[in-house]
Amino acid sequence: MIRMDRNTDDQDPRLNSLWSEYRSACPEPEGSVAFMPSLWEKIDARRTDPIRTLRRFARVCVMAAVAAVLILAISASRLQYDPPVTANYVDALNAEHAADYIEVADVL
Amino acid sequence: MLVEFELIEKARGGDDAAFNQIVQVYRKRILGTIARLIGRPEDVEDVGQEVFLRLYFSLDQLRTPEVFEPWLYRLTVNAAYDYLRRQKRRKESRMSDLSEQQVMMADAVAGSKQNDEDQRRTKIREKMESLLGQVSEEDRILLLLKEVEGLSLKELEKIYNANENALKVRLFRARQRVLKAYDAASGEGKTVEGKTEGSK
Numbered sequence: 097m098i099r100m101d102r103n104t105d106d107q108d109p110r111l112n113s114l115w116s117e118y119r120s121a122c123p124e125p126e127g128s129v130a131f132m133p134s135l136w137e138k139i140d141a142r143r144t145d146p147i148r149t150l151r152r153f154a155r156v157c158v159m160a161a162v163a164a165v166l167i168l169a170i171s172a173s174r175l176q177y178d179p180p181v182t183a184n185y186v187d188a189l190n191a192e193h194a195a196d197y198i199e200v201a202d203v204l
Numbered sequence: 205m206l207v208e209f210e211l212i213e214k215a216r217g218g219d220d221a222a223f224n225q226i227v228q229v230y231r232k233r234i235l236g237t238i239a240r241l242i243g244r245p246e247d248v249e250d251v252g253q254e255v256f257l258r259l260y261f262s263l264d265q266l267r268t269p270e271v272f273e274p275w276l277y278r279l280t281v282n283a284a285y286d287y288l289r290r291q292k293r294r295k296e297s298r299m300s301d302l303s304e305q306q307v308m309m310a311d312a313v314a315g316s317k318q319n320d321e322d323q324r325r326t327k328i329r330e331k332m333e334s335l336l337g338q339v340s341e342e343d344r345i346l347l348l349l350k351e352v353e354g355l356s357l358k359e360l361e362k363i364y365n366a367n368e369n370a371l372k373v374r375l376f377r378a379r380q381r382v383l384k385a386y387d388a389a390s391g392e393g394k395t396v397e398g399k400t401e402g403s404k
Contacts, residue, residue: 111386114386117332118328118329118332122239122240123239123245124235124239125245126231126235127231131252132228134253135256135257138257
């Protein structure tokens with residue numbers, strides 16, 4: 097089985113010299129004088145690109161829709177936790193004066 | 205880091221002058237990396253502009269200025285991949301445009317214009333590129349970032365979002381393939397596996 101060196105930097109010296117030779121043989125381009133103007137042209141073109149603007153608008157719409165759904169979901173869940181109304185006014189009044197009726201019954 | 209965090213923050217905030225300064229600082233380094241990754245000097249500037257263009261429009265996604273350099277390298281690697289993928293698709297049609305004779309004549313003209321030093325450099329580049337041709341595009345780029353650009357494993361971890369051990373294994377295998385090709389090309393007749401077995 098091939099043994100993998102614990103430290104991968106300890107590699108074959110032949111490759112090391114090849115890498116350094118290759119490094120020095122590669123050109124170091126600086127870019128032409130037109131590099132920056134051309135870059136800004138591209139940036140401006142993309143800034144005003146209608147498809148890009150539409151895409152950004154669509155993204156904002158999607159985010160707004162997600163936020164609206166979240167708000168609705170939270171408020172709906174809160175409504176479910178509100179105690180349900182089980183008794184009407186007459187029932188509540190009955191419950192309040194239940195003792196009075198018993199007293200009256202006792203008197204009778 | 206070649207630039208101050210403050211400058212990156214300013215550029216993130218939409219300061220074009222700050223962005224300009226960042227491009228000026230990193231331009232040479234990024235163009236050099238691209239030149240090695242794509243191997244086509246005539247297209248380096250275009251790919252470089254694409255990298256900075258992507259940087260401009262993705263700066264707001266940068267979480268913290270501390271990860272700026274790995275982020276920029278990731279953009280560079282991705283732009284290089286995209287370019288190489290496009291080239292692969294165009295390669296066949298481009299080759300069919302030129303006859304063999306035309307290709308040979310173009311080579312001869314180019315060769316006669318070069319001086320000795322240029323020829324030596326070209327030879328080294330061709331040799332290395334042929335060795336690197338033995339590994340996949342992804343591993344070739346990984347090897348170049350590690351060995352030629354001199355990025356550390358920690359930096360590569362951030363660029364690739366991969367764990368260090370996985371990267372070590374990939375690098376090890378890629379190096380083994382390159383060495384094998386090197387041995388085959390120089391006719392030493394020793395296989396890398398045999399040598400490694402023997403060193404146990």
